[in-house]
Amino acid sequence: MAQPLGASIASSSADASVDGEFRMTDKDFLLIAKVLYEDSGIALPSSKSALVYSRLAKRLRALGLASFKDYCSLITSHAGASERVTMLAALTTNVTHFFREPHHFDHLRKTLLPPLLDNARRGGRVRIWSAGCSKGHEPYSIGLTILDMMPNAADYDIRILASDIDPNVVEFGREGLYDDEALKPVSSELKRKWFTREGGEFRVADELKALVAFRELNLIGQWPMKGRFDAIFCRNVTIYFDEPTRQRIWGRFTQLLEPRAFVYIGHSERMAGAAAEQTTLVGNTIYQLN
Ligand SMILES: C[S@@+](CC[C@H](N)C(=O)[O-])C[C@H]1O[C@@H](n2cnc3c(N)ncnc32)[C@H](O)[C@@H]1O
Numbered sequence: 111m112a113q114p115l116g117a118s119i120a121s122s123s124a125d126a127s128v129d130g131e132f133r134m135t136d137k138d139f140l141l142i143a144k145v146l147y148e149d150s151g152i153a154l155p156s157s158k159s160a161l162v163y164s165r166l167a168k169r170l171r172a173l174g175l176a177s178f179k180d181y182c183s184l185i186t187s188h189a190g191a192s193e194r195v196t197m198l199a200a201l202t203t204n205v206t207h208f209f210r211e212p213h214h215f216d217h218l219r220k221t222l223l224p225p226l227l228d229n230a231r232r233g234g235r236v237r238i239w240s241a242g243c244s245k246g247h248e249p250y251s252i253g254l255t256i257l258d259m260m261p262n263a264a265d266y267d268i269r270i271l272a273s274d275i276d277p278n279v280v281e282f283g284r285e286g287l288y289d290d291e292a293l294k295p296v297s298s299e300l301k302r303k304w305f306t307r308e309g310g311e312f313r314v315a316d317e318l319k320a321l322v323a324f325r326e327l328n329l330i331g332q333w334p335m336k337g338r339f340d341a342i343f344c345r346n347v348t349i350y351f352d353e354p355t356r357q358r359i360w361g362r363f364t365q366l367l368e369p370r371a372f373v374y375i376g377h378s379e380r381m382a383g384a385a386a387e388q389t390t391l392v393g394n395t396i397y398q399l400n
């Protein structure tokens with residue numbers, strides 16, 4: 111983790127204090143970590159203190175605060191509710207790419223989608239959830255895979271729910287504007303068919319946008335969805351949670367799956383607990399409901 115300029119981390123590994131333009135004591139760090147955990151399930155080890163410092167020092171400057179102690183008072187006060195959301199957005203990791211972990215999209219194309227799209231042609235419904243969708247690269251990659259197989263997919267009852275806790279990334283995804291660099295993993299054919307150039311950037315076409323519904327949703331909160339999913343993508347999200355939180359979320363996923371539906375998780379994750387017993391590992395980080 112890069113240490114912020116002008117900041118030095120206390121030498122003791124148990125001590126999360128950071129000195130710099132502002133002083134962040136161990137107590138400040140622990141309070142920030144507690145608030146983040148309660149709000150999002152994200153567990154912050156003390157090894158992340160320099161990262162927390164560098165991301166939140168900007169907030170202190172913007173708010174004109176003199177110390178992390180003042181920032182902690184703000185986020186624990188009634189008046190600080192909106193700053194808690196800003197803090198959460200500042201501390202979440204939103205790294206994502208189009209067609210990240212390509213073997214999942216191969217599985218979609220070869221195994222999951224053929225029967226589902228046939229069913230949609232006969233009037234059935236198809237529901238896929240990208241849980242922790244970040245800036246939309248993941249749900250749009252699912253949408254692009256569908257459109258490549260069924261160019262008129264938007265005319266059928268096929269929907270991708272794209273949800274994230276961070277309102278900024280949800281808005282970004284909904285806007286659907288990406289630069290050349292972001293679109294590098296997208297084939298030139300898919301780019302030509304399903305994006306339109308807008309200045310120096312590319313906007314997702316209406317047919318692609320129509321497949322994806324973006325919503326703010328906290329995975330550790332209430333889930334308003336009633337219907338079941340044919341597949342859930344929750345990749346590189348639960349790595350930030352502790353094991354009990356992870357297992358609770360996976361368990362809730364299994365209750366929302368159609369029979370024999372699939373769950374796709376990130377490359378460094380392994381499903382455990384009750385959800386692992388109710389599913390079978392059928393591919394690299396791909397689980398199918400028994
Ligand atoms: C590293 S990104 C992963 C994006 C995408 N799934 C991928 O693999 O490319 C992790 C995302 O999880 C979201 N996240 C973290 N905690 C969350 C929570 N409690 N509920 C919903 N989303 C959460 C973050 O805001 C972030 O956008």
